[in-house]
Amino acid sequence: MNVNTKTILIAGGILAAGAVAAIIIKKRKDKKRYDLPLQDQYKQQERPDNLGRVTPEWSPQRAAQALYDSMNGAFYTDEDLFFGTAESLSQDQRMKVQDYFNENLGEGDSLCEWIEDDFSFGDEDKALALFGHEACTFCWTAC
Numbered sequence: 001m002n003v004n005t006k007t008i009l010i011a012g013g014i015l016a017a018g019a020v021a022a023i024i025i026k027k028r029k030d031k032k033r034y035d036l037p038l039q040d041q042y043k044q045q046e047r048p049d050n051l052g053r054v055t056p057e058w059s060p061q062r063a064a065q066a067l068y069d070s071m072n073g074a075f076y077t078d079e080d081l082f083f084g085t086a087e088s089l090s091q092d093q094r095m096k097v098q099d100y101f102n103e104n105l106g107e108g109d110s111l112c113e114w115i116e117d118d119f120s121f122g123d124e125d126k127a128l129a130l131f132g133h134e135a136c137t138f139c140w141t142a143c
Contacts, residue, residue: 020075023073023074023075023076024076058093060093060096060097060099060100060101061100061104063085063086063089063093063097064097064100064101064104064105065105066081066082066085067082067085067086067097067101067111067114068101068105068114069081070082070085071114071115071117071118077118077119079119079123082127083126083127083130086127086130086131087130091132094130094131094132095131095132097111098110098111098112098131098132101114111131112128112131112133115127115128115131115133116128
């Protein structure tokens with residue numbers, strides 16, 4: 001192996017390691033945004049209910065963004081963030097989050113399709129079930 005080839009291979013290895021490190025650092029930085037207890041993140045503003053009690057007004061935007069952030073990226077899916085977010089929601093809230101994701105964040109694909117692309121085997125089945133989709137072992141897609 002000549003000197004130029006060796007230099008190019010070393011430079012390529014350094015660039016690849018730097019790219020992987022940058023992805024890991026970004027994912028950790030994104031995860032820190034969601035380190036608060038998940039329910040606290042969904043509080044948008046407080047409003048009185050019919051009995052005069054102040055209750056938080058919930059919005060699907062933050063939860064949908066957390067799901068998007070957990071799956072966005074080519075090399076890594078943050079299962080802890082995904083399942084921590086999804087499991088903290090009621091079924092009705094999950095449906096609202098799914099609708100919000102499909103309309104605003106999916107980049108042309110549904111949440112179901114994102115799940116199928118990012119998860120596999122048992123985690124895929126669990127994630128699909130959380131959002132009301134049946135896992136289909138011998139089907140091309142459950143969406």
